[in-house]
Amino acid sequence: MEVHAHTHTPRKKWTHYFWEFLMLFLAVFCGFLAEYQLEHKIEKDKEKQYIHGLLEDLHEDTGTLSETINEFDGHLKRNDTLIKLLTSDAIKEHGSDLYYLGRRASRSVRLALHDFTIQQMKSSGGFRLIRNQKVSKAIIEYYNRTVFIDYLNGIESNESDEYRKMAIDIFHPVTFNGIVNPDNTIARPENNPPLLTYDSKTLLRLAGMVSYIRNTKQGLMKAEIEMKMAAIELIQLIKAEYHLN
Template sequence: MEVHAHSHTARKKWTHYFWEFIMLFLAVFCGFLAEYQLEHKIERDRAKELAKNLYDELKNDSANVVLKSENRVKQENALKYLIKYFKDSSLTNVSKPFVLSFLYGINFRSPTLFEPRTIVLEQLKNSGALRYFKNNELQKLIGDLSVAINNINDRRELESSIRLDYINPLMIRHFDFDFQSQLTQDGSISIFDAANEYEKNMEIIPFQLKSLDKLDKQYAINILNNYCFNALNSTRTLHFKKYIEVNAEVLKLLRKEYRLK
């Protein structure tokens, strides 16, 4: 009868287990580092993409608000001219500068309207993507930008209500729409282009204020003063100015942080 001897497996030294643990730990740690680096790269890439989109949005608006401010200065000057004319001159036969000032000061509005674009800004706020911007100063400035935009929107509503309640009734009652029809060739030319051309040429198109017997000059002067100084001028010198300043600071910081041009 054969007797089988049992083979004994040699016990591994503790150092073997130690090195196995180290190798396993390093593998897990390196995997963690790789995932961490990947997440950070994704965040950096996302931050740069958002920064570029915000930069383009603000850069376009920075040029637009300057243009709208210049148009407002022209409108304010037109209103000041009308105010002085109402005070000092006869309204029976008005001058060409009066007519042009009536157009630029009372008729026109869209050339002075500034509506900031907020697509990217709202995306940053509503999606929580603002966290991708690690610079605290940039986050603060974006908050300041939102406040400036809200103030401009509030002012636009105020100006709209003044126009609706006071400016439009004044225009509807006293403006010579026969003049507008002749100026624009029965609407075949935009009123803006027609007025610009009329300002440059020597042509005189008849213009007669309507319902002069119902025109309260002092009331009209008060309306124009209110619209000029309490609406247009205040919005431009306070709220447009603040937006321009904050916009410039955000653009400057975005250029620095993300090397944008």
């Protein structure tokens, strides 16, 4: 009977297993580092994209705020004139002005911010990508200013509703309707159309409501002036912190 000799393979040293483990670990670790670096770069690029988008929106906001501030200035002047005419002894001589100013008194000025970028950041969870805490805080504070503006808009809306209820007893509806142009602007009526009443108490009540509307508009104007200043300061802060020219 033939006997076969067993071939004995030499046992691997522990250092061999150690180097195998080390090479495998390094391969996995390097892959992790590469993935981390890629993710970090993507997030950094996205942060830059958001920052540039915010700057564009803020520049647009400063222009829009300048326009609404100018509109408020015109509203305040017209309301001041209307109050004077409603309490004037020569009120019957100013029918055309009264109808024109009376029709415009309840018109509102609404601020429409350019908030595309901040809304995109909120919906996608991108706000966490703004790593600069100083900038992040300033952005939140800037957009939180709209809360107070919305509050004042609500007050003004209620005051304007009350004004309209009073106005129907003072201004003739045919004349009031006739001075509204197709593009929704107001035309000054010709001649000297009379009011429905010249009762002093009724006119004083209307003048008082115009005063309330005027003061609320003044508050809105002040809030928007402050918001415009905040937008300019935020632009400067972002440019300084992110080294943008």
